[in-house]
Amino acid sequence: MSPVRVRISRDKVRSDFVRLVNEISGQNVLNCYQCGRCSAGCPLTFAMDILPSQVIRLVQLGLEEEALGTNTPWVCASCMTCFARCPRGVDLAKVMEALRAIKLRPGDADRIRLNQFPREALARLPQQGLVSGLRKFTG
């Protein structure tokens, strides 16, 4: 993971972005004190650009572009291990969902499309997987 250079400002910290994430997720991201237990226990960090706790830090600082630019929210499987272990009671799975929602809600930003599935894959996938996958990756 390469170091990231960012510019912090009062405007960004107090931006609508932080408010929007808090509103959609029902969480207060400022409750996180960056202990890193979520990242230590996350079973999917091997596939993530940056760690879940780092995403929270970016959101805390109002760094919208940086937070939305990583693949981390798209690799999060909502298993809620992080939430089970968070000493501050921050539901990270909800924060990740909020970041996905911010990207998907304006429309025309679907990450997957039904016609991208080969016929045999559609026949094989359990409905439960197909429906939940489409709900997570499309607006």
Next chain:
Amino acid sequence: MEIAYFPGCTLRTKAIGFDNSVRDTAKVFGYDLVEVPDWTCCGATFNLSVDNVMALAPPIRILANARKLGNEVITVCSGCYNVLKRANYTVRNDSEKLAKITDFIEMEYDGDVEVIHYLEFLRDRVGYETIKTNIKRNLEGLKVVPYYGCQLLRPYDEIQLDDPEAPTILDEVLDAMGCTVVDFPHKAECCGNFLSVCTDLTPEGRQAVGEEAATAVSECSFTILDAAARAGADLVALSCPLCLYNLDVAQDQIEKIHFGFRKMPIVYFSQLLAIALGLDTDKYALDSEHHFVDPSAVVRSVAKE
């Protein structure tokens, strides 16, 4: 005794062996599972955006329909259980959301249906002693790892079935049916959940979501199956059709990447219960048509009369 039952979308099709074995084993204990009238898909995954009220409509509609049969409903798919239980929890604690949904679905509901997982039902209503006295086939020596996954356990505040990280309920049920239960450290570790949709995309689709997301499930599944093999297990028992799909189908890919990987069949706990209770094993889809790793050899080894 009749009791309301919500099978969910996957159980009537891909996981038919799960559905049939739950209905038939309940019957052995004297319970008739009656399908909730006019049921639909629950939404498959609980929507985590707190401002999305619409996603609560399907599960609440299912619960309002279940209310016509009584004040409890049994479900067995971990996904359905998670969605129904969390939706119920949400409306019980938010009267404004409840009013919005009941207005929209034009049905009455006040949160008074209890959502019960079949494992919970076996533990609290049937009881382990009753299971033990009904055993017809000896499963001793069948080394099974109990796999819980995520949806059955978390978040604890809303689910409250068992410890969110060190659960024992499935261990106990498997033990009561006579299996040799093998403890292992990845009981509650995620299999990758819905990320398997990324795996199954066309190459262009995979590129669009990123190779990391597309290969995540097989890596997660390898971690779990490797731990199960090291613990000495013959097979994995679980309660979620998506977990089964992920752990089962991923083995094709895992075998190509991880040298020396030994394939392991994945089954639903209720399929093993049906075998233990002496039911006709041909009825529960324990075959290569419904499982990528064929469990029939393991089943035959224990299903002798």
